[in-house]
Structure formats: structure tokens, C-alpha cells
Amino acid sequence: KQEVTQIPAALSVPEGENLVLNCSFTDSAIYNLQWFRQDPGKGLTSLLLIQSSQREQTSGRLNASLDKSSGRSTLYIAASQPGDSATYLCAVRDNYGQNFVFGPGTRLSVLP
Amino acid sequence: DAGITQSPRYKITETGRQVTLMCHQTWSHSYMFWYRQDLGHGLRLIYYSAAADITDKGEVPDGYVVSRSKTENFPLTLESATRSQTSVYFCASSEWTSGLYNEQFFGPGTRLTVL
Numbered sequence: 001k002q003e004v005t006q007i008p009a010a011l012s013v014p015e016g017e018n019l020v021l022n023c024s025f026t027d028s029a030i031y032n033l034q035w036f037r038q039d040p041g042k043g044l045t046s047l048l049l050i051q052s053s054q055r056e057q058t059s060g061r062l063n064a065s066l067d068k069s070s071g072r073s074t075l076y077i078a079a080s081q082p083g084d085s086a087t088y089l090c091a092v093r094d095n096y097g098q099n100f101v102f103g104p105g106t107r108l109s110v111l112p
Numbered sequence: 113d114a115g116i117t118q119s120p121r122y123k124i125t126e127t128g129r130q131v132t133l134m135c136h137q138t139w140s141h142s143y144m145f146w147y148r149q150d151l152g153h154g155l156r157l158i159y160y161s162a163a164a165d166i167t168d169k170g171e172v173p174d175g176y177v178v179s180r181s182k183t184e185n186f187p188l189t190l191e192s193a194t195r196s197q198t199s200v201y202f203c204a205s206s207e208w209t210s211g212l213y214n215e216q217f218f219g220p221g222t223r224l225t226v227l
Contacts, residue, residue: 031213032212032213034215034216036218042220042221043202043218043219043220043221044202044204044218045218046215046216046217046218049214049215051212089154089155091155091216093213098143098160098162098168099157099160099170099171100145100155100157100216102154102155102156103154104154105154
């Protein structure tokens with residue numbers, strides 16, 4: 001059974017810092033991996049999607065990498081801002097394409 | 113409104129009552145999903161649908177029923193609500209294009225309380 005973990009569970013950084021969030025999964029037979037952010041009391045906002053054949057994806061200050069063989073993905077946030085404060089979730093889609101497994105999330109606080 | 117909408121946004125009900133949560137998407141995505149989010153368990157898949165009239169169970173389907181008579185709608189019914197079904201419910205959709213599954217998009221959620 002696929003299990004997804006995220007480290008750290010919570011992170012507090014001063015504004016302007018570059019930071020890395022980690023996502024690990026136990027079964028490397030994934031179809032793709034998606035990163036989301038969730039603001040308190042809100043739904044999930046899609047950030048980046050990495051297909052299993054890809055190594056990384058970039059969107060603005062965000063860069064996500066994928067190493068399927070080692071079961072890891074990282075989300076790099078450059079020049080963090082207070083507006084980046086949220087919970088970040090990663091989710092893997094299995095090879096059958098129909099099942100998503102989510103990690104527990106990393107709660108990020110960016111201090112002004 | 114474009115995107116995914118869920119209704120109601122908040123619902124309080126009593127044990128044993130039937131409750132239906134609605135989900136509507138305007139993109140005509142083939143795939144739709146229902147998740148529940150609980151402290152300590154994260155997001156877990158309840159049911160998914162690959163197309164109209166095609167549905168299948170996810171990780172935690174017990175106590176829930178789904179239907180999909182139209183591509184754009186995917187209602188979730190709790191036939192006899194229990195306190196353990198108190199949760200936040202999210203609907204999502206995605207599409208298959210050019211041989212690839214695309215990203216999932218989520219609705220705003222329904223906060224359900226069962227007394």
C-alpha cells in the first residue's frame with residue numbers, strides 16, 4: 001500500500017529565505033505527483049504536476065523535482081513571502097491512474 | 113461560475129439522516145473524485161468516477177453512495193449519517209489528454225457535522 005510522508009511537519013522562516021519541502025513515497029510505481037497548497041478553511045490549489053517521466057517542473061518562484069527511483073520529491077520555494085504561508089501537500093497518483101494518496105502536509109509560516 | 117462548485121458549504125445533520133453533498137464542474141472533465149479530510153488522517157479518497165455511469169470505490173467507501181448520470185455532476189450521499197462521518201468533504205476533477213492524466217482541481221469543500 002502506498003504511503004506518503006512529508007518532512008518537516010511544520011516550518012517557520014523569515015521572509016526572503018529560500019526553502020525546501022520534502023515528500024517521500026514508498027512505492028515508486030507512480031503515474032504522477034502533484035503539489036498543492038491549502039489555506040486555512042479553504043480548498044486545495046494546484047501548484048505543480050510532475051509526470052513520472054519528468055524530473056522537474058517550474059512555475060514562477062516554485063520548482064518541484066521528482067526522483068521516482070528513490071521515492072522522493074522536493075518543492076523549492078525561492079524568496080519566500082508572507083503570502084506563501086499555507087499548508088503544502090503532495091499527492092501521488094498510482095500507475096492505474098485512479099487512486100491518489102496524499103501526504104499529511106507541511107505547514108509553512110513565513111514571517112515578515 | 114467556472115470551475116468546481118460544492119453545495120452546501122456547511123451542513124449540520126443528525127445521526128441516521130440521509131445527506132447528499134453536491135458537486136458540479138464546468139470543464140466537462142471525465143474524472144471526478146470525492147475525498148474527506150480529517151485531522152490525523154489527511155485526505156482520503158472515498159469514490160471516483162471515470163465517466164458518466166462509471167464509478168468505483170476508493171480507500172474509505174463504506175457508508176457512502178455516489179452516482180454520475182451527467183458528466184458535470186457527481187453527488188455524494190450518506191445514506192444514514194454517523195458521527196464518524198463528521199468531516200470536510202472535497203470534490204475534485206481532472207482530465208485525460210494526449211495520453212496523460214492531468215492535474216486535479218479541487219472544489220472549496222463542504223464542512224459536514226453529524227450530531
